Amino acid sequence: MALDLSSLPVTNRKIIPVDFIDIMGHMNVMWYIHIFDHGTRNLFNRFGFGEEYIQRTGMGSFALESHIRYLAEVKLGEAVTVRSRVLDRSAKTIHFLHFMTRDHDESLAATIEVLGAHADLTRRKVTPFPPEVLVQLDALLNVHRQLPWQAPVCGFIGVRKN
Structure with a gap:
């Protein structure tokens, strides 16, 4: 089944500026991480794990x-959109996937699959x-989890079930 990204939340949008372009004439790889990282922040805001939470706790x-x-x-000058899907979680970790599409043709430009963890920033x-x-995360x-298509995961990253 094809990926229907329209059901996923938009977590970032960006028009690519000149300083993101490398000598090969396309966006340099470091900027993908930058754009995806903003998507992560916005995804985390959706379940109460944003900047206010970090500062408060x-x-x-x-x-x-x-x-x-x-x-x-x-x-x-291309516009890109990031959409995000939560795949799994444990008591301490979260497994999620971001999809970056090019707005002009809605083609999939990149994905990033991430395993992250909740952390005490003092300790x-x-x-x-x-x-x-x-x-909120479980909601x-x-x-x-109800989406009718399988997430295109790499198969090496995942939540450990203990």
Whole structure:
């Protein structure tokens, strides 16, 4: 079944500026991470794990692992949209996938699959998500688990079930 990204939340939009373009005439790989990172922040805001939460609690997130696929060139002036899907979680970790599409033809330009963790920023240690975040995270996860298509994951990243 084809990917129907329209059911996923938009977590970032960007028009590609000149300083994102490298000598090959397309967006440099470091800017994909930048654009996806803003998508992560906006995704996390959806389940109460945003900047306000970080400042109030001293808790945040660590990226543990990621896998990027580059599927189509992105060039100067193109508009891109990032949509995000939560795949799984444990008490301390979250597995999610971002999709970057080019707005002019809706083609898939890149994906990034990420395993992240909830962290105590004072102790610099991974720690369980609090219940108030899990309630909202699980609501979004349950919606995404109902999607009729399989997420195109790499097969190496995932939540450990203990």
